[in-house]
Amino acid sequence: GAVVSQHPSWVICKSGTSVKIECRSLDFQATTMFWYRQFPKQSLMLMATSNEGSKATYEQGVEKDKFLINHASLTLSTLTVTSAHPEDSSFYICSAREAESTEAFFGQGTRLTVV
Amino acid sequence: LAKTTQPISMDSYEGQEVNITCSHNNIATNDYITWYQQFPSQGPRFIIQGYKTKVTNEVASLFIPADRKSSTLSLPRVSLSDTAVYYCLVGDKGIFGNEKLTFGTGTRLTIIP
Numbered sequence: 001g002a003v004v005s006q007h008p009s010w011v012i013c014k015s016g017t018s019v020k021i022e023c024r025s026l027d028f029q030a031t032t033m034f035w036y037r038q039f040p041k042q043s044l045m046l047m048a049t050s051n052e053g054s055k056a057t058y059e060q061g062v063e064k065d066k067f068l069i070n071h072a073s074l075t076l077s078t079l080t081v082t083s084a085h086p087e088d089s090s091f092y093i094c095s096a097r098e099a100e101s102t103e104a105f106f107g108q109g110t111r112l113t114v115v
Numbered sequence: 116l117a118k119t120t121q122p123i124s125m126d127s128y129e130g131q132e133v134n135i136t137c138s139h140n141n142i143a144t145n146d147y148i149t150w151y152q153q154f155p156s157q158g159p160r161f162i163i164q165g166y167k168t169k170v171t172n173e174v175a176s177l178f179i180p181a182d183r184k185s186s187t188l189s190l191p192r193v194s195l196s197d198t199a200v201y202y203c204l205v206g207d208k209g210i211f212g213n214e215k216l217t218f219g220t221g222t223r224l225t226i227i228p
Binding site for chain 2: 034044
């Protein structure tokens with residue numbers, strides 16, 4: 001299957017700082033990318049959907065000014081957690097899909113710990 | 116978006132065939148059915164996708180009845196490494212390919228030695 005690379009795999013940051021997570025599609029053009037967060041023992045919760053070159057569509061309850069998503073190219077999307085707080089600690093996962101494909105592929109996830 | 120219902124958990128012994136059924140009563144005409152596998156602290160991994168009847172690949176089979184209101188993921192001769200959470204998703208890529216992917220609760224499969 002197609003490869004989606006997410007970086008970093010884990011990050012620890014201080015409260016109040018910002019963290020950027022990258023999601024890259026390595027062998028296909030990702031016209032749509034999805035960002036999820038997942039708490040222990042829970043399912044993936046969709047945060048936002050982004051299309052290349054346009055603004056992301058955020059799910060209800062997700063603060064767009066806190067979770068900045070940029071999808072500037074067909075192979076790269078970034079999620080920036082601004083002014084991170086301990087309650088933002090979670091597992092963040094991205095997914096990417098090609099325009100004419102019904103299949104979506106996931107990155108390996110990023111474990112964010114805010115101390 | 117079609118809502119899916121799966122068993123919360125299942126146990127099975129090594130070497131057995133495991134069938135996980137997902138209900139999706141309000142599936143739309145253009146919707147596909149996709150199954151993912153997730154291990155702890157990893158992103159979901161695509162297993163199989165189908166639209167109707169039966170689909171088989173090197174790791175699993177997917178059975179979809181004619182009314183498409185349910186689907187069954189079949190894992191042949193499971194091993195301990197198949198212990199994971201399995202998610203059933205129903206949806207279409209959408210006109211612009213941007214229809215969102217929403218996860219249900221998933222089924223936590225535990226393989227017993």
